[in-house]
Amino acid sequence: MGRRLAVSSRTVDDHLRAACLRLGVRTRVQAVAWLVRTTADAGGPLFPTAGSRSQGDGSKARP
Structure with missing residues (x-):
């Protein structure tokens, strides 16, 4: 994980x-x-798809 994020x-x-x-x-x-x-x-x-991203309050992300 560290290599991918370029951290130790x-x-x-x-x-x-x-x-x-x-x-x-x-x-x-x-x-x-x-x-x-x-x-x-x-x-x-558990892992929302790109089209179903949530704002954390139950609402969907605005495009």
Whole structure:
């Protein structure tokens, strides 16, 4: 992931660690489970297609 984003692996690890702390999870697997559960609870697609991007408030993105 770091190579693709042109950052060090340490930077990636630091950001992932911070994200896990904010979500209240210990592992990346738990973070993914949190994402799947939260997205399913919201009724939205886990990975929206380009035509169905959301603004975060349930409305669709304006072209």
